Amino acid sequence: MDKENKLINEFDLKLIGELHLGLERQGPGSPEMTIKALSFLDDLDKNPRVADLGCGTGGQTMILAQNIGGNITGVDFLPDFIKIFNENAKKFNLQERVKGVVGSMENLSFQKEEFDLIWSEGAIAGIGFEKGLNYWKGFLKKDGCVALTYESWFTDERPAEIEKWWTDNVPEINTIGHNISVIQKAGYRLVAAFALPEKCWTDYFIPREAAGKSLLEKYAGNKTVEDFIAKMRYEAELYSKYKQYYGYVFYIGKKI
Numbered sequence: 001m002d003k004e005n006k007l008i009n010e011f012d013l014k015l016i017g018e019l020h021l022g023l024e025r026q027g028p029g030s031p032e033m034t035i036k037a038l039s040f041l042d043d044l045d046k047n048p049r050v051a052d053l054g055c056g057t058g059g060q061t062m063i064l065a066q067n068i069g070g071n072i073t074g075v076d077f078l079p080d081f082i083k084i085f086n087e088n089a090k091k092f093n094l095q096e097r098v099k100g101v102v103g104s105m106e107n108l109s110f111q112k113e114e115f116d117l118i119w120s121e122g123a124i125a126g127i128g129f130e131k132g133l134n135y136w137k138g139f140l141k142k143d144g145c146v147a148l149t150y151e152s153w154f155t156d157e158r159p160a161e162i163e164k165w166w167t168d169n170v171p172e173i174n175t176i177g178h179n180i181s182v183i184q185k186a187g188y189r190l191v192a193a194f195a196l197p198e199k200c201w202t203d204y205f206i207p208r209e210a211a212g213k214s215l216l217e218k219y220a221g222n223k224t225v226e227d228f229i230a231k232m233r234y235e236a237e238l239y240s241k242y243k244q245y246y247g248y249v250f251y252i253g254k255k256i
């Protein structure tokens with residue numbers, strides 16, 4: 001990457017961080033869906049070791065911790081998110097069991113076969129679906145589970161406009177059937193798969209739009225910020241236009 005592109009990229013990342021810092025969630029999801037996914041893990045250890053990869057500020061992590069025992073380590077590469085994550089853990093009096101660390105999901109500093117459960121909502125595209133499933137499996141105990149949400153097509157065909165948006169942003173995006181076969185090939189047994197309801201998206205887009213407005217005021221006249229917010233708005237517009245074609249799907253798999 002040349003120097004100019006690298007700077008643009010770093011600024012984009014800073015903006016993504018700043019836009020999401022005050023939000024409860026950094027992507028579509030809800031406490032109800034986190035709990036629903038958990039309900040499929042009926043033989044989870046009473047004191048499990050859990051990792052939440054791409055945890056953001058920990059919206060879903062705190063819900064997890066309130067519904068299971070054991071220890072949860074959240075990992076995210078944005079230090080500002082991890083700072084708020086650890087403040088949230090304290091706020092909910094979970095700091096003895098829940099800890100956020102700055103790190104990359106692609107280069108985990110855990111022991112092999114350390115975890116009973118790897119959780120990851122809305123983040124696996126950052127490493128790649130297939131690559132993430134294969135790499136993370138090494139950190140799961142035998143019979144350990146992975147539970148993650150991932151952008152997925154609901155239909156075999158869709159309009160060109162939405163196909164282009166997602167293949168530009170998540171080149172690996174595919175249908176639910178294909179994703180399940182990737183999970184199975186990676187050495188997991190499928191436990192469950194279910195789509196997140198529309199409310200998870202609108203509950204994410206509404207506060208993000210308000211945060212975007214504040215960012216536009218803060219950086220008034222900055223073209224990069226204006227373009228960035230325009231892209232966010234376009235994403236929300238596309239969702240309302242094409243939501244029958246795609247969404248996040250929760251996939252839960254058990255390591256064989």
Ligand SMILES: C[S@@+](CC[C@H](N)C(=O)[O-])C[C@H]1O[C@@H](n2cnc3c(N)ncnc32)[C@H](O)[C@@H]1O
Pocket residue numbers: 024025026027028029053054055056057058059060075076077078081103104105106120121122123126127
């Ligand atoms: C869409 S957000 C989801 C955050 C949170 N799980 C939620 O559902 O609210 C994706 C998160 O993954 C993090 N992320 C992306 N790529 C990453 C990587 N390679 N290593 C660690 N974190 C990463 C981002 O910083 C961001 O917090």
